Amino acid sequence: MVQSDLVTDLYVFTLAAFIGFEVIRRVSPLLHTPLMSLTNALDAIAVVGAIILAGEGKSTLATILGTIAIVAATSNIVGGFLITDRMLKMFKTSRPTKS
Amino acid sequence: MNSLAGSDLLLQIIYLLAAVLFILSLKLMSSPKTARHGVWAGEVGMLLAIVGTLLHHGIVDYRGIAIGLVLGSIIGVPLGLVHMTAVPQRTALSHAFGALCVTLVGTSEFYLRAPNVPPFMMAVLSAEVILGSLTFTGSLMAAGKLEEVLPQRPITYRGQNFVNLSVLAIAVAGAAVLVTHPGHMRLFPGILGVSLLFGVLMIVPIGGADMPTVMSLLNSYAGLSAAAMGFVLDSKLLIIAGALDGASGFILSVNMSKAMNRSFSNVLFGAFGQEQVAKGAAGQEAKPVKSATPEEAAAILGAASKVVIVPGYGMAVAQAQHKVRELYDALTKRGVDVKFGIHPVAGRMPGHMNVLLAEADIPYDKLLDMEDINPEFPQTDVALVIGANDVTNPAARNDPSSPIYGMPILDVDKARTVMVIKRSMSPGFAGIDNLLYYLDKTLMLFGDAKSFVGDIVRELGGGHS
Secondary structure (H helix, E strand, O other): OOHHHHHHHHHHHHHHHHHHHHHHHOOOHHHHHHHHHHHHHHHHHHHHHHHHHHHHOOOHHHHHHHHHHHHHHHHHHHHHHHHHHHHHHHOOOOOOOOO | OOOOOHHHHHHHHHHHHHHHHHHHHHHHOOOOOOHHHHHHHHHHHHHHHHHHHHOOOOOOOOHHHHHHHHHHHHHHHHHHOOOHHHHHHHHHHHHHHHHHHHHHHHHHHHHHHOOOOOHHHHHHHHHHHHHHHHHHHHHHHHHHHHOOOOOOOOOOOOOHHHHHHHHHHHHHHHHHHHHHOOOOOOHHHHHHHHHHHHHHHHHOOOOHHHHHHHHHHHHHHHHHHHHHHHHHHOOHHHHHHHHHHHHHHHHHHHHHHHHOOOOHHHHHOOOOOOOOOOOOOOOOOOOOOOEOOHHHHHHHHHHOOEEEEEEOHHHHHOOOHHHHHHHHHHHHHOOOEEEEEEOOOOOOOOOHHHHHHHHOOOOHHHEEEHHHHHHHHHHOOEEEEEOOOHHHOOHHHHOOOOOOOOOOOOOHHHOOEEEEEEOOOOOOOOOOOOHHHHOOOEEEEEOOHHHHHHHHHHHOOOOOO
């Protein structure tokens, strides 16, 4: 990694953390459980790194570990989005809605 | 980065788009009305990023990838279909899976690059692997405790904090040596092993009631480890997703520690659970309490104009939420204003109680958190406590000698009448006697939450029995 890339990455991390704080502070405590399962699913974007690792074929170890990593991350993506949506579907208001 | 080929540039733009969709996804979570759109935004972002990566020109072999994606989906679907009461252990398990992915990628990267790793890269790589592996075993332990395959009681011993911190210090020291002397490759498996061990030790002293804090903390660790992986791979998208997850877990940890009245450093080191040993609970004389039958309780509730129900985890354990919903219906039909007061640590993870009540079809605008419901108790005719204990104990407000003094509580004692459904007079998790039970205005309703609420509903002439 070049030095300038590193600095850019630090900027990205810091700014993203700030955005995270501001956005997540506004999430109602009502939805904190689905919030956690959603951020967990988004976190599984790590699958992208695992895909490259498993696909580049640089070493047998990397391919094997990469494949297991894909399994772990994919199960988080599929399961995480699924359960978040199932939970959110249940939240209904007592006030009559237009639909 | 300076000479991007066309396809590389396209991929980077796709990643940027995915990052925007992720942030949008969390923004849409701010209200239950838009939250489901948030899930869709997240899904689209994820799909874009994965498809974009699959078309990446550096990939030469798709076999492992295909196996991984298919197998992961097969495992993921049942994990997405668990019962709502099992959501905490499912979430703990998903923290473990996320951390496993990060740790495995970090390990591979180490062996692909070592020993020619610049100091900063080795530092983030070590951070990735240490955070990843301790989150992996820690989350597995948490899932085991929540699923009750492991003992829920906190296991403590003298010098536990010292042992735990020493184990962590060994891992960090090992990493420090590796940063300065990348040639010592044999240190790496040691760092990995010690971090895995620390994850186990970290959760050993944690009791069931501390789980909301631990879950949030592991959530934050999982996010930070993913961000570290983003630094290693120079993936801005991963850094952003990890930072968002880390920030989210951090905010929830702070919320939970405030709700439990624990200092933040206490939370950061994972060293909680042991200070609240039962003291003074034994040897106390049995003080008189007033109790009531379902008939009497139904008569009082039916005559009330404003009722606040305070559910705790005991309600979920008794599977009483659907009976509570019938009670809500029966009272609402009589024109009684019924609301729910939810303490932040009710349940086994942040917000869990809301999910359980929403599942029982209780409208979410009737679910109020502590700050919103507390001002309403003085105008409340009946506060009905179901399966909650410590979070209603007035000692937290006015007894400086109480171990829970200073913990924010639901002010149920300010209601005109208090009813508490409880199996027996046994003290709660903290082993502290609840002063609420001995008040003149308090009626104890002894029995199983589910059948007792069912009896009240029958008296009120509602329900389906």
